[in-house]
Amino acid sequence: MESVGSINPSKLSPKDLLWRILWDKEKCRLCGRCTAVCPVQALDLGVQRKRVVNIALGITETPSNVYGIFHGIRQKTDLSHLCVGCGMCELVCPNRAILVVRNEEMDKARFHINEGGNPRRRGGRRNNPASLLDAIKFTRISMLTDPALDAGRHEFEVRTLLGRLIPAEDMMKITREGGYLPPVREIYPLMIGSMSLGALSPNMWEGLQMGVAYLNEEMKMPVVICSGEGGCPPKLLRSRFLRYLILQIASGYFGWDEILRALPEIKEDPCAIEIKYGQGAKPGDGGLLMWHKVNQMIAAIRGVPMGISLPSPPTHQTKYSIEEAVAKMIQSMSMAWDFRVPVYPKISGSTTTLAVLNNLVRNPYAGGLAIDGEDGGTGAAYNVSMDSMGHPIASNIRDAYLNLVKMGKQNELPLFAGGGVGKNGNLAANALALIMLGASGIQIGKYIMQAAAGCVGSETDRCNVCNLGICPKGITSQDPRLYRRLNPDDVAQRVVDIFLSFDQELKKIIAPLGRSTSLPIGMSDALGISDEAAARRLSISYVV
Amino acid sequence: MCRLFAVTSSEPLVPSTALKALDVMREGHDGSGVGLFLTDLGGRWEDYKNLPTLSGIFSDDGLRELDELMISKGFRCEDEVLIRPTFEPPVGTPKRDNYLIRAYNIPTEWEDLSQKNIGFRLLETRMKLRQQGLANEAMTVFSFWYDVMMLKETGDPLAINDYLSLDSQGISSRIIMAQGRQNTNYAINLYACHPFFIQGFSTMTNGENTAFVPIREYLMSRNFLGYTGYQSDSEVFTHILHYAQNQLCLGLPFYKHIITPLMDNELESHPNREILKLIKHSCRPLVIDGPNCIIGCLPDKTMFMVQDSKKLRPGVVGGRVGKFVFSSEECGLDVVVPERNKHLDFQPMKYDTVCVSAQREKVEKWSQWEALTLQN
Numbered sequence: 001m002e003s004v005g006s007i008n009p010s011k012l013s014p015k016d017l018l019w020r021i022l023w024d025k026e027k028c029r030l031c032g033r034c035t036a037v038c039p040v041q042a043l044d045l046g047v048q049r050k051r052v053v054n055i056a057l058g059i060t061e062t063p064s065n066v067y068g069i070f071h072g073i074r075q076k077t078d079l080s081h082l083c084v085g086c087g088m089c090e091l092v093c094p095n096r097a098i099l100v101v102r103n104e105e106m107d108k109a110r111f112h113i114n115e116g117g118n119p120r121r122r123g124g125r126r127n128n129p130a131s132l133l134d135a136i137k138f139t140r141i142s143m144l145t146d147p148a149l150d151a152g153r154h155e156f157e158v159r160t161l162l163g164r165l166i167p168a169e170d171m172m173k174i175t176r177e178g179g180y181l182p183p184v185r186e187i188y189p190l191m192i193g194s195m196s197l198g199a200l201s202p203n204m205w206e207g208l209q210m211g212v213a214y215l216n217e218e219m220k221m222p223v224v225i226c227s228g229e230g231g232c233p234p235k236l237l238r239s240r241f242l243r244y245l246i247l248q249i250a251s252g253y254f255g256w257d258e259i260l261r262a263l264p265e266i267k268e269d270p271c272a273i274e275i276k277y278g279q280g281a282k283p284g285d286g287g288l289l290m291w292h293k294v295n296q297m298i299a300a301i302r303g304v305p306m307g308i309s310l311p312s313p314p315t316h317q318t319k320y321s322i323e324e325a326v327a328k329m330i331q332s333m334s335m336a337w338d339f340r341v342p343v344y345p346k347i348s349g350s351t352t353t354l355a356v357l358n359n360l361v362r363n364p365y366a367g368g369l370a371i372d373g374e375d376g377g378t379g380a381a382y383n384v385s386m387d388s389m390g391h392p393i394a395s396n397i398r399d400a401y402l403n404l405v406k407m408g409k410q411n412e413l414p415l416f417a418g419g420g421v422g423k424n425g426n427l428a429a430n431a432l433a434l435i436m437l438g439a440s441g442i443q444i445g446k447y448i449m450q451a452a453a454g455c456v457g458s459e460t461d462r463c464n465v466c467n468l469g470i471c472p473k474g475i476t477s478q479d480p481r482l483y484r485r486l487n488p489d490d491v492a493q494r495v496v497d498i499f500l501s502f503d504q505e506l507k508k509i510i511a512p513l514g515r516s517t518s519l520p521i522g523m524s525d526a527l528g529i530s531d532e533a534a535a536r537r538l539s540i541s542y543v544v
Numbered sequence: 545m546c547r548l549f550a551v552t553s554s555e556p557l558v559p560s561t562a563l564k565a566l567d568v569m570r571e572g573h574d575g576s577g578v579g580l581f582l583t584d585l586g587g588r589w590e591d592y593k594n595l596p597t598l599s600g601i602f603s604d605d606g607l608r609e610l611d612e613l614m615i616s617k618g619f620r621c622e623d624e625v626l627i628r629p630t631f632e633p634p635v636g637t638p639k640r641d642n643y644l645i646r647a648y649n650i651p652t653e654w655e656d657l658s659q660k661n662i663g664f665r666l667l668e669t670r671m672k673l674r675q676q677g678l679a680n681e682a683m684t685v686f687s688f689w690y691d692v693m694m695l696k697e698t699g700d701p702l703a704i705n706d707y708l709s710l711d712s713q714g715i716s717s718r719i720i721m722a723q724g725r726q727n728t729n730y731a732i733n734l735y736a737c738h739p740f741f742i743q744g745f746s747t748m749t750n751g752e753n754t755a756f757v758p759i760r761e762y763l764m765s766r767n768f769l770g771y772t773g774y775q776s777d778s779e780v781f782t783h784i785l786h787y788a789q790n791q792l793c794l795g796l797p798f799y800k801h802i803i804t805p806l807m808d809n810e811l812e813s814h815p816n817r818e819i820l821k822l823i824k825h826s827c828r829p830l831v832i833d834g835p836n837c838i839i840g841c842l843p844d845k846t847m848f849m850v851q852d853s854k855k856l857r858p859g860v861v862g863g864r865v866g867k868f869v870f871s872s873e874e875c876g877l878d879v880v881v882p883e884r885n886k887h888l889d890f891q892p893m894k895y896d897t898v899c900v901s902a903q904r905e906k907v908e909k910w911s912q913w914e915a916l917t918l919q920n
């Protein structure tokens with residue numbers, strides 16, 4: 001008998017892995033596409049030896065062995081080549097000879113992905129399909145008490161405001177006597193949240209920008225997109241399309257050298273400036289662009305050397321307190337554009353949100369607050385941060401809104417919510433639920449990656465290799481061999497489709513509630529949930 | 545849906561004028577309640593136009609409580625209409641002890657105060673009475689203001705009129721607003737009955753206010769004493785009017801721009817787009833999403849009607865010099881001003897504000913597209 005070889009603690013069998021590859025020798029025509037496409041080289045297309053025992057029928061002849069070879073696929077089981085379940089091999093196989101299935105029990109590999117003392121890092125999402133937002137229903141339908149509106153026939157105005165709104169009394173005084181009125185933008189309430197060029201491939205970024213420009217200029221929908229922390233390509237900076245872009249500045253200040261230098265040549269003001277203090281997926285952790293993704297272009301835009309990892313520190317290092325961090329940053333960014341551009345911070349959902357909010361309320365230049373809940377996605381983070389850190393968005397946004405109501409400031413400081421909106425595909429329902437809980441607008445990231453670019457990541461740990469620059473769909477990679485799989489025009493087309501269909505679904509929700517001309521911000525009487533504790537916590541009705 | 549009727553006339557009219565008009569619109573209300581707002585009073589009440597007049601319903605204990613409180617504050621009674629029904633009430637109307645309208649002289653120490661200050665104290669007094677009365681339901685106070693009487697009761701409007709013999713109490717007025725109630729929420733609370741009132745402003749509405757919760761939250765967070773109650777989702781329309789006029793100093797043409805602002809693309813071509821955009825932004829939580837027809841009256845006795853931004857409710861205005869009617873239906877006009885030129889009847893549409901001033905010469909109309917002037 002042959003030796004079984006050495007068995008050590010981290011030696012895994014295919015059964016120990018999360019994903020298992022089933023391969024059909026009969027159907028396989030050995031084209032090699034699956035092995036070529038696999039982002040993690042989990043498949044060995046190799047020559048394999050096989051013994052055939054040949055037992056003769058006669059009495060005198062002795063049995064013999066025939067050693068033959070065959071060509072075929074074998075799934076690797078070593079930790080650096082674990083299949084991530086992306087399914088690309090299935091996608092490219094011309095004969096449907098390969099199948100990726102989830103092992104029936106929890107994988108054992110997870111206990112070992114810490115070789116060398118390095119815990120697991122990945123991109124993607126939180127790996128928890130549960131969604132409270134999905135459980136919220138719209139229960140206050142105008143029935144007979146009123147002629148309900150018709151989503152297809154009546155006029156709707158679906159807009160929200162970004163920027164500091166002056167209380168009506170003060171606004172009238174300023175109108176009569178003169179004074180400073182902060183900039184306010186009228187935008188579509190669904191915006192594409194921050195994903196940097198660097199985290200995203202150039203084709204993906206370009207596709208999103210084109211889609212947004214088309215929505216604005218052809219469809220008259222003022223959709224905006226946030227740049228993420230990574231600067232902005234010089235041509236876009238100097239173009240009219242800048243007005244659809246929210247420029248993000250974060251603790252690494254990547255790209256801001258270029259932006260500030262370009263200021264004299266910038267013709268259009270950007271939509272707004274977002275100061276990132278935190279990200280819902282990994283609160284308290286900074287950004288990280290792994291070296292694999294820092295190629296020549298990214299290095300140039302960000303103003304850094306090529307091929308080095310780019311960590312943004314968890315906090316803005318030059319500031320030491322909330323007053324410093326928030327007030328000074330807001331002031332300096334406002335000053336850069338002569339107070340013509342709204343500036344607002346983005347934080348991760350947290351029980352400390354209210355402290356930040358109260359601080360912003362007192363800062364007359366703060367143009368809003370974006371809160372990113374625990375279900376937000378990211379390009380790279382520690383597994384533990386993604387899975388266990390953060391605050392659910394629904395209760396955080398509700399608390400923030402009700403706190404503003406208490407102070408009478410609910411119209412002055414718009415709240416933007418993000419993190420897991422549409423994680424199970426219910427984009428409009430989730431977005432409207434958050435708006436009725438008090439958000440003025442919604443930021444989406446992963447949804448747009450899935451719907452516009454075909455990201456295959458899932459809430460059950462599929463793919464999620466966005467951090468490694470090997471994105472099999474070319475969405476989060478800087479490798480031209482990968483991102484050329486993604487046609488920017490196709491992405492743009494999908495972006496337009498997504499927003500148009502969202503707009504229709506939104507009307508299908510608000511029309512029966514009797515709303516059409518103003519976004520139902522804080523219309524919590526429309527909401528119900530069958531979870532009594534959640535209903536109480538969110539001050540909405542409990543329905544069974 | 546409730547039915548609305550309002551009349552503004554150079555000659556004082558008795559309350560039943562409006563109640564009869566409501567009766568012909570009976571298909572639209574179920575006789576479950578009525579609300580009356582009377583101002584520009586006639587008869588002997590002409591003389592008390594400068595005296596705050598209290599209207600409400602009181603139990604016998606409540607009346608004692610009222611006297612105690614008003615005397616302690618230094619108010620002195622000048623005149624009153626006190627109705628103490630002795631008959632069985634009509635079906636749907638509960639037995640009450642006292643319906644009271646009483647004109648007071650203000651406390652002497654108030655005499656040197658500014659009108660604004662006195663106005664605030666009158667409101668404060670009404671809120672105090674209302675608050676105190678809520679506890680044991682001994683006092684229900686509808687209004688406490690100059691030259692204003694109000695009555696609200698559950699039951700059939702005309703039956704209530706007969707039961708209380710309203711026409712023979714010496715009550716008449718040049719302006720009457722009346723609402724016949726269609727009961728959509730079964731627990732009838734008198735404070736939930738239209739018209740609503742605050743500091744000389746009154747409005748009544750039909751239709752459901754779908755944006756009620758955010759509007760209520762916004763008004764309540766203004767920290768103004770009178771912005772409270774909200775037993776009805778329509779009370780906010782009165783308070784928005786008060787807020788626009790008294791807090792923001794914006795005239796009537798702006799009311800429509802606050803509750804149903806023009807769309808962004810429409811605003812682009814408006815001569816006052818800058819200020820209207822600012823108002824639209826700052827007053828965003830006050831946007832009503834309808835469907836509502838609002839009839840109201842300002843302290844200067846201007847009566848007006850506006851519609852929601854889709855004009856989903858009926859409403860018509862017509863009349864002749866000296867007498868104009870604002871009504872949910874034509875038949876309301878026919879009963880009270882049959883002699884008018886019907887061709888001039890006007891149904892305000894989604895951009896219109898129509899009003900008749902205290903001179904009662906004509907129906908003025910503004911479209912939201914017209915240029916506006918900002919008062920200083």
Ligand code: SF4
Nearest residue numbers: 038083084086087089
């Ligand atoms: S599913 Fe993806 S990672 Fe797994 S073997 Fe196929 S291509 Fe490779």
Ligand code: SF4
Nearest residue numbers: 455457463464466471
């Ligand atoms: S497809 Fe690309 S973006 Fe989506 S999870 Fe995989 S690596 Fe990440």
